[in-house]
Amino acid sequence: MTAPVTVLLLVLAGATAATLWYRERARAHAAARLGGLLGVDVQVPVLVDLEAREDLRTFPPRHQVAASSLGVVVAVGARLAALPTEIAVALGCLIGVMAYLAEEYIAERRLARIETQLSDAIDLLVGALRAGSALLAALEASLTESRPPIRPYLQDIVGRIRLGDDPRQVLGDLPLRVPCETFRLFSTALAVHWEVGGSLASTLATVGRTIRDRIELSRRVSGQSIEAHVSVGAVMLIAYLLGYLMWRTDPDRLEAFVKSGVGTELVAGVILLQAVGLIWMSRISRSDS
Helix, strand or coil, X not given: CCHHHHHHHHHHHHHHHHHHHHHHHHHHHHHHXXXXXXXXXXXXXXXXXXXXXXXCCCCCCCCHHHHHHHHHHHHHHHHHCCCCHHHHHHHHHHHHXXXXXXXXXXXXXXXXXXXXXXXXXXXXXXXXHHCCCCHHHHHHHHHHHCCCCCHHHHHHHHHHHHCCCCHHHHHHHHHHHCCCHHHHHHHHHHHHHHHHCCCHHHHHHHHHHHHHHHHHHHHHHHHHHHHHHHHHHHHHHHHHHHHHHHHHHCHHHHHHHHHCHHHHHHHHHHHHXXXXXXXXXXXXXXXXX
């Protein structure tokens, strides 16, 4: 593998590592801001053995390893198809990035759905509490009206409290099962009420409005980023379409160019830059940054 391609691969690896670090840093700052608003520590410790509770898995289910494995399979397949090593590796990176972003998009849509269900469940809780119901009875009422995917998690909360588990431990398990700021806010509000008491209906009403505002903001950001995503997809499609037309016009000359040293480096570099561009576009269009 030539030096320019090696440098591009190192740049891609560094950009990926920086993206992951920034993502974790943003989550830590969000948790710190939430703790400052509520006056409590929202870094919930692991209070139960999550691996021992296989009946209730973490939501949403992630398949990041499968997405990365697809890139490796494509790279190996492209190399077996007699493509140069640099181009095969670049194609594997591009397909792996596309598969990873597709898996992330599906997970975000599932998370948006369960957040919407959480806001609806909070509205039911507030109505039941203002009607004079106890907290556990209000939770059972919201459980009755809930639907998957949030229903198993509410059922787990009600069932474990009914069986005598510590409510703070049960509520501390919820944001570990659904790693999202809205569920952390909801569980923290309930845990604080269980600890110190107070008017829970008004607190949950504020939490519900906050969650709905967050969902609305996420939808607006997603709607505004569609145009940019379509533009990036169109540019990538045009590039491959032009390559196909050039190959149809003079296949021998194009194949000779691709198999030459300079041509291999240029093609591999373009493909790697497309992968970097996809990651960059995905990061700047996220609403939780």
